[in-house]
Amino acid sequence: MARAAVQRRLTWQLATVDAVTDETPRVRTLTVGVPGWPGHQAGQHLDIRLTAEDGYQAEREYSVASAPGEPVAITVERLDDGEVSPYLTQELQAGDEIEVRGPVGGYFVWRPEDGGPLLLIAGGSGIVPLRAMLRHRQQTGSTVPTRLIYSARTRQDVIYSAELMELQQGDGVDVVLTLTREQPPGWDGHTGRVDAELLRELAWPAGQDPLAYVCGPTAFAEAVSATLVGLGYPPQRVRIERFGGTGGP
Amino acid sequence: MSSVSRGFRGRRRDVGGEEGRVPPGQYVTQDFPVLSAGPTPHTPHDQWSFSVEGAITPRTWTWEEFRSLPSETVTADIHCVTRWSKLDTVWEGVSLDTLLGQADRGGMFVMAHCDGGYTTNLPAQDVLGGQAWVAFGYGGQPLPPEHGGPARLLVPHLYFWKSAKWVRRLLLLDHDMPGFWETYGYHNYGDPWREQRYSGD
Ligand SMILES: Cc1cc2nc3c(=O)[nH]c(=O)nc-3n(C[C@H](O)[C@H](O)[C@H](O)COP(=O)(O)OP(=O)(O)OC[C@H]3O[C@@H](n4cnc5c(N)ncnc54)[C@H](O)[C@@H]3O)c2cc1C
Numbered sequence: 001m002a003r004a005a006v007q008r009r010l011t012w013q014l015a016t017v018d019a020v021t022d023e024t025p026r027v028r029t030l031t032v033g034v035p036g037w038p039g040h041q042a043g044q045h046l047d048i049r050l051t052a053e054d055g056y057q058a059e060r061e062y063s064v065a066s067a068p069g070e071p072v073a074i075t076v077e078r079l080d081d082g083e084v085s086p087y088l089t090q091e092l093q094a095g096d097e098i099e100v101r102g103p104v105g106g107y108f109v110w111r112p113e114d115g116g117p118l119l120l121i122a123g124g125s126g127i128v129p130l131r132a133m134l135r136h137r138q139q140t141g142s143t144v145p146t147r148l149i150y151s152a153r154t155r156q157d158v159i160y161s162a163e164l165m166e167l168q169q170g171d172g173v174d175v176v177l178t179l180t181r182e183q184p185p186g187w188d189g190h191t192g193r194v195d196a197e198l199l200r201e202l203a204w205p206a207g208q209d210p211l212a213y214v215c216g217p218t219a220f221a222e223a224v225s226a227t228l229v230g231l232g233y234p235p236q237r238v239r240i241e242r243f244g245g246t247g248g249p
Numbered sequence: 250m251s252s253v254s255r256g257f258r259g260r261r262r263d264v265g266g267e268e269g270r271v272p273p274g275q276y277v278t279q280d281f282p283v284l285s286a287g288p289t290p291h292t293p294h295d296q297w298s299f300s301v302e303g304a305i306t307p308r309t310w311t312w313e314e315f316r317s318l319p320s321e322t323v324t325a326d327i328h329c330v331t332r333w334s335k336l337d338t339v340w341e342g343v344s345l346d347t348l349l350g351q352a353d354r355g356g357m358f359v360m361a362h363c364d365g366g367y368t369t370n371l372p373a374q375d376v377l378g379g380q381a382w383v384a385f386g387y388g389g390q391p392l393p394p395e396h397g398g399p400a401r402l403l404v405p406h407l408y409f410w411k412s413a414k415w416v417r418r419l420l421l422l423d424h425d426m427p428g429f430w431e432t433y434g435y436h437n438y439g440d441p442w443r444e445q446r447y448s449g450d
Contacts, residue, residue, distance in 0.1 A: 010434070010447045010448070010449060010450070012251070014252055049251065050254040050259065051251045051253050051254050051257065052253070052254070052257050052258050052259045053253055053258075056258075056259045057251065057259075057274075058257075058259050058260075059274065059332065061331070083259060083260040087254075087256070091255075091256045091257070096254075097252055097254070097255075099251060099252065099254075104434060104447065105433060105434065106432070106433035107286045107429075108286065218282065218283050222283065222289065222395060225287070225288035225289070226288055226289060228288065229288045235287050235288045235290060235365050235366075236287065238287055238288045239286060239287060240285070240287060240288065242282075242283060242284065242285075244282060244331075
């Protein structure tokens with residue numbers, strides 16, 4: 001496997017929230033100014049640390065939503081029973097400070113020289129690091145054939161929808177949405193889960209030596225990656241980021 | 250050092266009244282989350298083997314041979330770098346003392362090689378003396394593939410990525426080398442009690 005030594009000390013930085021943008025009713029993007037941010041690759045994540053008055057701390061990981069060179073942004077989906085995501089999506093405002101360290105991770109990254117054809121498969125907020133890859137692809141003028149399969153519950157839950165539609169129109173990226181829970185009237189797109197049938201139809205054939213990135217809740221990422229391997233994708237060509245949640249036994 | 254986050258109260262994760270058993274920054278979970286970088290390999294027993302090589306007399310065991318080695322039931326607390334800890338997990342496995350033998354391995358290192366291309370590095374002194382196993386059973390059942398089956402390393406005193414899933418080969422070395430996660434910025438040693446999560450911690 002590729003070796004990219006990251007032997008840099010990761011320290012907590014006090015970052016300032018520069019902007020908050022609502023993406024959907026449950027999802028918000030936070031643009032943060034991190035002093036001395038060393039730069040990131042598309043697909044990496046960062047750690048966030050929150051501290052209560054009495055010193056209690058909670059830490060969580062969030063993928064960087066922006067392309068390399070762009071201001072650091074994260075996109076957070078609110079889990080109603082969650083500890084950190086409701087704070088990040090409802091309480092935090094522009095001007096507030098949070099502690100950040102990163103970037104972290106070097107395997108779930110895409111660089112133009114990694115090539116393709118690229119198959120990006122997202123479940124829910126799993127779109128976040130893939131969006132960084134799509135922006136990076138566009139930013140670098142890469143013409144790697146790219147297909148995004150994005151599973152969301154309803155049309156309203158689609159994050160970055162305007163941006164994805166633009167990519168679809170102008171940039172040689174196939175964007176395939178599947179709406180699993182509820183579809184708008186007249187929807188003639190996909191409605192099912194990202195299963196073998198859908199992937200047999202939409203995934204690049206294994207013979208083209210595609211490179212796949214799968215991201216979403218753990219159970220989603222497990223199921224999709226196993227299906228890709230079943231369709232002949234070599235495991236080394238399937239990179240996964242699991243966001244947690246119901247991960248099976 | 251850390252600054253208070255305006256309006257954050259937090260939920261105070263449950264450490265199950267087990268404060269002394271849970272390393273800093275960890276919370277206790279009843280689930281068994283999954284962390285790995287690629288798809289889950291599914292190696293059938295008849296294609297599985299386990300070897301030791303490098304600075305040791307090389308040996309390979311088939312699944313049957315491996316399973317006929319003396320095994321132990323191990324109850325251990327495990328600590329994942331992604332901050333969950335799980336207490337009193339029960340494993341069945343073959344001790345590395347059995348697999349590596351009794352010779353003095355002072356100053357040596359072990360690189361564990363796994364299906365899927367993963368590797369992880371450990372000082373030999375951390376895997377001998379009843380501290381590490383190749384586990385094939387979990388909770389009285391065969392270890393499921395998503396948790397590393399047919400067999401994974403079990404080194405409970407280090408962060409759980411060191412307990413490499415789908416382990417197939419131990420390479421004994423006279424020098425240290427970073428493994429897969431270690432190359433990508435995780436700590437070379439990974440002591441949960443010292444919060445050695447990332448390189449430099
Ligand atoms: C590498 C990595 C990158 C991540 N990137 C993002 C990102 O870009 N955007 C984002 O919104 N989240 C991301 N996550 C998930 C994030 O770290 C938190 O787990 C999530 O925000 C929930 O935290 P919480 O404190 O609100 O919920 P918690 O209080 O931790 O959990 C509340 C409940 O929700 C369940 N749960 C936890 N995580 C999930 C999940 N991901 N999906 C469904 N149920 C869950 C828990 O089991 C629990 O029952 C990422 C996770 C990882 C490991």
